[in-house]
Amino acid sequence: MNIEQLRIDTPAVAQLIHFNNAGAALMPAPVIEVMTRHIQLEASLGGYEAAGKQSAELENVYCAIGQLINAQPDEIAVIENATRAWDMAFYSLPLQPGDVVLTSPTEYAGNYIPYLQLKQQRGIEIRVIPNDEHGQVSLSALKDMLDDDRVALISLPVIATNGGPVQPIEQIGALARAAGVLFLLDACQGVGQMPIDVQKIGCHMLAATSRKYLRGPRGMGFLYVERSLCQNLEPVFLDLHAASLQTAHRFKIRADARRFENWECNVAAKLGLGAAVEYALAQGVEPMWQRIQQLAGYLRQRLTGIPGFTPRDLGIQKSGIVTFTHRDSSAAQLQQWLAGQEKRINVSTSTFRSTLLDMQHRDLLEVSRASLPRTTLKQKSTQWLPR
Known part of the structure; x- marks a missing residue:
C-alpha cells in the first residue's frame, strides 16, 4: 500500500x-469526487436523466462488489443500508414453527430483535452457540447442535460491533x-x-x-444471495x-438478487459505494488487513x-476494533476527553444495548471502542505507531 x-x-x-471506522470511516477523495460529480449532474440535467447517463457505471457497482467478495454480479443486491439488506434476506426465509435459528453470543441487537419477532409471529426457536475457551464460537458445540434436524439457519456476525474475535467463519460455513443448513453472515x-470470499x-x-x-457513504449497503438459493426466496x-x-x-419476480431491491435509490451513494469498492480493490484488501491488525495489536x-x-x-484472531475500559472513567x-481540541481523537462507546448477550456474560455495561484505520493518522502522531 502507498501509505x-x-x-x-x-485530507x-x-x-x-x-x-x-467501525462506525463510519472517513471517505477517500475518489469516493467524494464520484458522488459530487453525480449530484452536480443531477442538478444540471435532472435526476432521471443523470442516472440514465450513468447506467454503465451503475452496472459496474455490481461487478466491483462481486469481485470484492468473489461472487457473481447477479448474486448482488444494492440496498439502502445493511440493516435492510439483512432484513430482506432473513424475513424472506420460509421459517416455520419449531425451526431453530443458531446465533452467537456476540450477535448484534438489530439482528436478535428480528429473531424474537419471528419467535412471536411464527414460533421459531432461538439457540445461542456457546463460546470456546478463547471467546469465539465453539466449533465442537456447533457441530453437536447441528445434529438436531430442526436447525434451519446459522446467523451471526463475522466481527461483533463491540469488538471480540474474528469468528472462524470458514469452519462454520463448512459445518x-x-x-444442509443455511448460513447468513453479517459482514x-x-x-x-x-478479505471476505463467499466461496471459501x-x-x-x-x-x-x-x-x-x-x-463508502452512509445510507448504502449490499446483500449477497447465492444464485441457487435466490430464486427460492420470495x-x-x-x-x-x-x-x-x-x-x-x-406478476413475475425477477430471477437475480435484485429482486431484493426497490426501484428508488440514492444514485450518488450507489456510485460512491462502487468507487469505495474499487478503491479498496486497488489498494489490496489483504495488505490493508495486515496493516490494520498491526496497528490494532x-x-x-x-x-x-x-x-x-x-x-x-477476546479471540484467537482479533480485528481492528480495539475495546477497553478505564478504572475511573x-x-x-473517555470519548469526550479524547475528542478535545488538543487531541482530536475520535473513538466511540459500545453499550450493552448493542450486544446484550456478550456484555451480560462478561459483566460489562459499556466499552470504549477504538476502531483502527488502515492508515489515516495525522503526521505528528505517527511516531508512536509502527511503520
Missing part, C-alpha cells in the same frame, strides 16, 4: 485521528454445508477490513454496509423493479501498559 497516498486522499487526517465489520466461507447469504471499513415486499406486472392478475500492547486501562478483546467521559 502517503492514502493520507493525501483523506482530514491532517487535523484529527479517526478511530471510529453448515455438511448439515458489516468485516467487508473492507479483511460457504455462506448462502451475506449483508454488509458501505460506511464502515469499506469507506422477498417480503415487491415493487416494479423487483418484479414485473404481466397481466392484471399476474500495537494499540492493545500500549494500553496494557497504562495503569487503569483494561483491554477487553466511563466510556462517554
